[in-house]
Amino acid sequence: MKGITKEKLNQLLQALSGDYQVFVPAKTSDTVTKFQPYGEGVQMFWQENTLLSPKDIFFPQTEKMYKFKTKGMSVDIATITPPDAPKILFGIRSCDVQSIDCMDKVFLTRGYEDEFYKTRRENTLLFALACSTHADTCFCTSMGIDPQQASLADVQMSDVGDAFALEAKTPAGEEVLKKFDANLVELSNPKIVPLDEILIHVDMEGVSEKLEGMFEHPLWDEVSSKCIGCSTCTYLCPTCYCFDIDSKLHGEDGTKIRCWDCCMFSEYSRMAGGHNPRPSKKERVRNRFMDKLLYNKKRHGQVFCVGCGRCVAKCPVNLEIATIIQKVKEAAI
Amino acid sequence: MTAEEIKKVNSLVPIKGKIIKINQETSDTKTYTITDENGKKPFTPMPGQLGMLSIPNVGEAMFSITNQGENSIDMAIKSVGTLTNALFDVEEGQECGIRGPYGNGFPLEKCKGRDILFIAGGIGLAPVRSLIMHCIKNRADYGKLTVIYGARSYSDLVFKEDILENWAKVDNMDVFVTIDRGEECWKQHVGFVPSYVEELNLPPTLTFVCGPPIMIKFTLQSLMKMGYNEDEVITTMEMRMKCGIGKCGRCNIGSCFVCLDGPVFTMREMNALPQEY
Numbered sequence: 001m002k003g004i005t006k007e008k009l010n011q012l013l014q015a016l017s018g019d020y021q022v023f024v025p026a027k028t029s030d031t032v033t034k035f036q037p038y039g040e041g042v043q044m045f046w047q048e049n050t051l052l053s054p055k056d057i058f059f060p061q062t063e064k065m066y067k068f069k070t071k072g073m074s075v076d077i078a079t080i081t082p083p084d085a086p087k088i089l090f091g092i093r094s095c096d097v098q099s100i101d102c103m104d105k106v107f108l109t110r111g112y113e114d115e116f117y118k119t120r121r122e123n124t125l126l127f128a129l130a131c132s133t134h135a136d137t138c139f140c141t142s143m144g145i146d147p148q149q150a151s152l153a154d155v156q157m158s159d160v161g162d163a164f165a166l167e168a169k170t171p172a173g174e175e176v177l178k179k180f181d182a183n184l185v186e187l188s189n190p191k192i193v194p195l196d197e198i199l200i201h202v203d204m205e206g207v208s209e210k211l212e213g214m215f216e217h218p219l220w221d222e223v224s225s226k227c228i229g230c231s232t233c234t235y236l237c238p239t240c241y242c243f244d245i246d247s248k249l250h251g252e253d254g255t256k257i258r259c260w261d262c263c264m265f266s267e268y269s270r271m272a273g274g275h276n277p278r279p280s281k282k283e284r285v286r287n288r289f290m291d292k293l294l295y296n297k298k299r300h301g302q303v304f305c306v307g308c309g310r311c312v313a314k315c316p317v318n319l320e321i322a323t324i325i326q327k328v329k330e331a332a333i
Numbered sequence: 334m335t336a337e338e339i340k341k342v343n344s345l346v347p348i349k350g351k352i353i354k355i356n357q358e359t360s361d362t363k364t365y366t367i368t369d370e371n372g373k374k375p376f377t378p379m380p381g382q383l384g385m386l387s388i389p390n391v392g393e394a395m396f397s398i399t400n401q402g403e404n405s406i407d408m409a410i411k412s413v414g415t416l417t418n419a420l421f422d423v424e425e426g427q428e429c430g431i432r433g434p435y436g437n438g439f440p441l442e443k444c445k446g447r448d449i450l451f452i453a454g455g456i457g458l459a460p461v462r463s464l465i466m467h468c469i470k471n472r473a474d475y476g477k478l479t480v481i482y483g484a485r486s487y488s489d490l491v492f493k494e495d496i497l498e499n500w501a502k503v504d505n506m507d508v509f510v511t512i513d514r515g516e517e518c519w520k521q522h523v524g525f526v527p528s529y530v531e532e533l534n535l536p537p538t539l540t541f542v543c544g545p546p547i548m549i550k551f552t553l554q555s556l557m558k559m560g561y562n563e564d565e566v567i568t569t570m571e572m573r574m575k576c577g578i579g580k581c582g583r584c585n586i587g588s589c590f591v592c593l594d595g596p597v598f599t600m601r602e603m604n605a606l607p608q609e610y
Binding site (some may be wrong): 004065066068069070073074075076077079106107110111112114115116149159215241242243244245247254258261263268269270271272273275277278283287290291294295298299 | 343344345346347348349365379382389390392393394413414415416417418423424426427428430546571573575576578580581582583584585586587589593607609610
């Protein structure tokens, strides 16, 4: 099997950077790890998954959609071409790869393709990294995900000790490995570093079906009472896709942007005139977990949680999805 | 660019449009006639479909398309928020952004050859009117048309010309208009729409209901009492929208996106949705 020794990883990344914008997991401050373009000074981070998911590579937190000019009664609209430079997402974990599958369902199906997302997605190769360690908060295996084999990867990388083994999973992945073959070495008898047992186990069996009958359940009063609506869960969640559309104005010139939104905010569904179908935390918390565990299963055939554990680690009031699944499981109906 | 091309190019980016005519309906509602920048129809909606209208430096919102001409579409808009207040102040000739059509629209196949009852309250006449106008334009394809329409007062009645003059002259079409409280000038019925519906007691048929939530709620109750069929009572829903294409998340009622799976739902479909709208 081909691979790259950890010692020579920088050489491979440099070579790839000639043809691609290569994103690697990196430490960007004392508390933040996220995917960054590979380059000088990047402090790569391989110990565990990044705090921020790489969803922003396909779906930036803020994105320009088009430009306009308004003057008197006239309006002009100028399109913006989404960036189509080829990219490699190097070292994405199985859970986050699965979240891209969720995002694909949202942005590329049901009659409309989102051109901004599509352009970025089609021009990005996924080099998935099998997990050889996990965080205390991980629970991907409970969500049916194999942490050492990513579903949509173009190349599957595995830690084999002093090297990463590289296995092409798609023709595009094969092509890039062939092209950069000179940077790779033949690994003799590679042994994938095994993953210790994951600590959190949640039982999803029957949870979506049970939620069908739990819209009016008192559980939502109980769990929502401690939510502070801070939006941490939605921004960290790799499958949260909601966005707002707004304008940035500079005199007559303006840019229409879209940016991540959060269903925990009261303005999110408040209509002109003031009516709000989800006026309190109860409706909003219920809607978020119903959306993750039931509504998206009905829309797209899959639950929108990949067990990455980011909300488990960072929700300031421990109102996270693993606990909710457990509570739904145990709820009397 | 045609709507098909927009869908292919980028569904989220509007084309340039122009408001060529404005008709004041009530003290807070106006109907805007919109073309593309070349004076052509921006896109051809099916009755009941929606369009995203924007004044780009103010905002963008989804509206029902109440009628269409050969070269234009009409939107009747009540001034209630930032964008609609700004629209209320624009003059004919104002340019805008427009994209669409969005949503499922009314089930035309189901209407073919049938007697149809339309029940509307207030600005709720706007979406239903797209189907009424379609039926009138294709009069031979449909049976008897009946409209029951009400508003708070005479001055709150929209499309007065249609409801008080034009439609009554259409072959095999009845129009019943009511206002909530009597006024000296008003010679027709006084009372709320749901009670007028019960009073008229028309035999069950294919029915379209649209209006404020409270009016819809009580009208549907009345229709059920009168033996109307859940699959044949059809309504339209409203939720806040940003994208219009089922991506931005906010217009969901349960697993349905109103922009994509709606805005038109049968009463049976509505009853299966969580009561969160």
